[in-house]
Amino acid sequence: MKIYLDNNATTIVDPYVFDEMEPFFVQKYGNPNSLHYFASETHAPLKEAMQKIYAGIHAPEEDSVVITSCATESNNWVFKSIYNEYVITGKKNHIIISEVEHPSIIATAKYLENLGCNVTYLPINHEGIIEADMVRDYITDKTALVSIMWANNETGAIFPVQEIGDICAEKDVLFHTDAVQAIGKTPVDVQSFNVDYLTMSAHKFHGPKGVGALYMKKGKELTPLLHGGSQMGGYRSGTLNVAGIVGMGKAMEQAIDALDFEMSDIRELRDHFEEELLKIPDTFVVTPREKRTPNTILISFRGIEGESMLWDLNRSGIAASTGSACASEDLESNPVMEAIGAEADLAHTAIRFSLSRYTTEEEIEFTLAVVKEAVDRLRGISSSYAYAPEGHESGLEAH
Amino acid sequence: MGMDSLIGGTIWDEYSQKVTDLMNNPKNMGEITEDQAKTMGAKLIVADFGAESCGDAVRLYWAVDPKTDRILESKFKSFGCGTAIASSDTMAELCRGKTVDEAVKITNIDVEHAMRDNPDTPAVPPQKMHCSVMAYDVIKKAAAQYKGVDIESFEQEFIVCECARVSLSTLREVIRLNELTTVEQITDYTKAGAFCKSCIRPGGHEEKDIYLVDLLEEYEKEKISKAADASASGADASFAEMTLVQKIKAVDKVVDDNIRQMLVMDGGDMEILDIKENGVNIDIYIRYLGACSGCASSATGTLFAIENILKEKLDQNIRVLPI
Numbered sequence: 001m002k003i004y005l006d007n008n009a010t011t012i013v014d015p016y017v018f019d020e021m022e023p024f025f026v027q028k029y030g031n032p033n034s035l036h037y038f039a040s041e042t043h044a045p046l047k048e049a050m051q052k053i054y055a056g057i058h059a060p061e062e063d064s065v066v067i068t069s070c071a072t073e074s075n076n077w078v079f080k081s082i083y084n085e086y087v088i089t090g091k092k093n094h095i096i097i098s099e100v101e102h103p104s105i106i107a108t109a110k111y112l113e114n115l116g117c118n119v120t121y122l123p124i125n126h127e128g129i130i131e132a133d134m135v136r137d138y139i140t141d142k143t144a145l146v147s148i149m150w151a152n153n154e155t156g157a158i159f160p161v162q163e164i165g166d167i168c169a170e171k172d173v174l175f176h177t178d179a180v181q182a183i184g185k186t187p188v189d190v191q192s193f194n195v196d197y198l199t200m201s202a203h204k205f206h207g208p209k210g211v212g213a214l215y216m217k218k219g220k221e222l223t224p225l226l227h228g229g230s231q232m233g234g235y236r237s238g239t240l241n242v243a244g245i246v247g248m249g250k251a252m253e254q255a256i257d258a259l260d261f262e263m264s265d266i267r268e269l270r271d272h273f274e275e276e277l278l279k280i281p282d283t284f285v286v287t288p289r290e291k292r293t294p295n296t297i298l299i300s301f302r303g304i305e306g307e308s309m310l311w312d313l314n315r316s317g318i319a320a321s322t323g324s325a326c327a328s329e330d331l332e333s334n335p336v337m338e339a340i341g342a343e344a345d346l347a348h349t350a351i352r353f354s355l356s357r358y359t360t361e362e363e364i365e366f367t368l369a370v371v372k373e374a375v376d377r378l379r380g381i382s383s384s385y386a387y388a389p390e391g392h393e394s395g396l397e398a399h
Numbered sequence: 400m401g402m403d404s405l406i407g408g409t410i411w412d413e414y415s416q417k418v419t420d421l422m423n424n425p426k427n428m429g430e431i432t433e434d435q436a437k438t439m440g441a442k443l444i445v446a447d448f449g450a451e452s453c454g455d456a457v458r459l460y461w462a463v464d465p466k467t468d469r470i471l472e473s474k475f476k477s478f479g480c481g482t483a484i485a486s487s488d489t490m491a492e493l494c495r496g497k498t499v500d501e502a503v504k505i506t507n508i509d510v511e512h513a514m515r516d517n518p519d520t521p522a523v524p525p526q527k528m529h530c531s532v533m534a535y536d537v538i539k540k541a542a543a544q545y546k547g548v549d550i551e552s553f554e555q556e557f558i559v560c561e562c563a564r565v566s567l568s569t570l571r572e573v574i575r576l577n578e579l580t581t582v583e584q585i586t587d588y589t590k591a592g593a594f595c596k597s598c599i600r601p602g603g604h605e606e607k608d609i610y611l612v613d614l615l616e617e618y619e620k621e622k623i624s625k626a627a628d629a630s631a632s633g634a635d636a637s638f639a640e641m642t643l644v645q646k647i648k649a650v651d652k653v654v655d656d657n658i659r660q661m662l663v664m665d666g667g668d669m670e671i672l673d674i675k676e677n678g679v680n681i682d683i684y685i686r687y688l689g690a691c692s693g694c695a696s697s698a699t700g701t702l703f704a705i706e707n708i709l710k711e712k713l714d715q716n717i718r719v720l721p722i
Contacts, residue, residue, distance in 0.1 A: 303451070303478060304478075305451075305454060305455075305478055305479050305480050305483070306480075307480035307481065308422075308479070308480055308481060308484065311411075311422060311480075311481050314411075315423070344451075344452035345450070345451035345452050346451075347452055347454075348451065348452075348453075348454040349451075380428075381425060381428050381476060381477060381484060382476060382477065382478045383447070383456045383457055383458040383475075383476040383477050383478045384451060384456070384478050385476075386430060386458045386476035387430040387432060387476075388445055388458070389432070389433045389443060389445060390433075392445050394447055
């Protein structure tokens, strides 16, 4: 059995999405910006897809949802355009982000820091959440942009985007949110929230890879990152990814249709999974369940290094993830675990399970059995639970 | 860089079959109790290294025959990833049957080599080499405990890159001999910095006392101070303050580099006879040789050219006087 519980990394493409995209490879392959029939037959499907994407985040038609190649591009675009507009010109020089943003935000902010921009990295609290008041405390008259993710990829923690948006509006500071982990998991509405820019990515909600989008509120449009043939209203040049856009549109429609299911049934399945996992002694989760996206669990098994756990899961066909030591190339412990101030000896033990609407009860039951077996085996190997003779001074604690 | 680095890959695919097998079924995993050691007539040694908070920890158990110092039994327990567990297992295996003194000579490189499927293919990807270092360190700790000595007494030299076991003295020597200026060059020459990369600069997996960038900076500073010494004693120092010998050498060099060729082309040459200070002026007495002697221009154009070059290169107060 192959079980995919790494849906915060990427998702299976919904078969309906795939069907919808298929004609645009071999049959309707025209460039939408040509004049002939091959172009015009793509226009209606593109328009329909765009309407679905707009509807998915409740964006009014006067605003712009510009299709990009990925969320990383969208995030880079916001930061680099703000830099060009405000920092180079000397108008403002300060950006506020959280310390647990996606690398495409953190790395871009660090890049701009090297170019002379000031960046504040807001810490999360013990529940793994950014407190909105903190944003207020750090905004100055030099602050050009606040960028706080809607939901965190590691813990699933949902951040107070509404309050932060209100504070930014009150202080007249631009507000961007990376909503990659929120679409299809929690209601996303740019009209009832004060959001100026919003990033999304199709492959996180059962769409294809290689398509993302950036929402820009009317009057807050950014200068382009990619210059060229003036596609996407001149905001983002490059031949339209017709199949990708069509796929993203369908994926968005499916995600919105399935939102209730995700928030009830998948949440229930996740909660059951989590409750059963927590019955294993010495296990810990981070953010309270009600403050998380309905599909995510970040859980620590004391005494078991994260990669070892992934290894045993993988042997049984189960895919999960860890940002902690050894599993990733940079060998650093899970940044969220560090940020929430988890006990130091748990920093390398976090495992993330992320479900989707395709996850079944059967898969969860099978996974539970495998996890229990793996915990027994790996704690059997672990020095954390090992015998020491009387009077042995353990050298393992203080290091 | 290049194609291989563009897509990346899963590090698990780079584990040798031996590493994979040991992770799945560690052979030397376990404990030795006081009672078990007693039954063997052995002394129990339990040594710890690493910490869960750092991502790797190992506890090594030895039953050592006090009469022969031989390790009769060797077991481990480990908190860590697959390569940490496989390295610990291999380390425990390598210890068994050796005397404590022999065991101390086992290095992380021996551990890594023992896990290879074939001699030329590394058992683990570069960033996993540090796991085998832990296996090496815990042996020394166990030996120190057995002998009742300080762990430092086993360190023959100061190691900067533990993964590749490159010492401070080796690095200093290689950097100077080959005039290295970048970390990449150091890695090419010594393999230091090729693995977990902690030793390159602060901020890696482990904190170090000395980083490769420090050694490069040290060499850079040394070069600058050497250059300063050289200029204080040589060509760039004020010409007027040079000794006579230095002045003649300096003028000779300018003549060789900038003037002689011009004269030789016309079948002539020149030599320096003397240099004398005359008030603020520095008079350089020369003699034309070959075609130059008797040439009309030797008292006008050619002379002015020689004088101007020497003025520009050495001192504005130079006068050139042909004899």
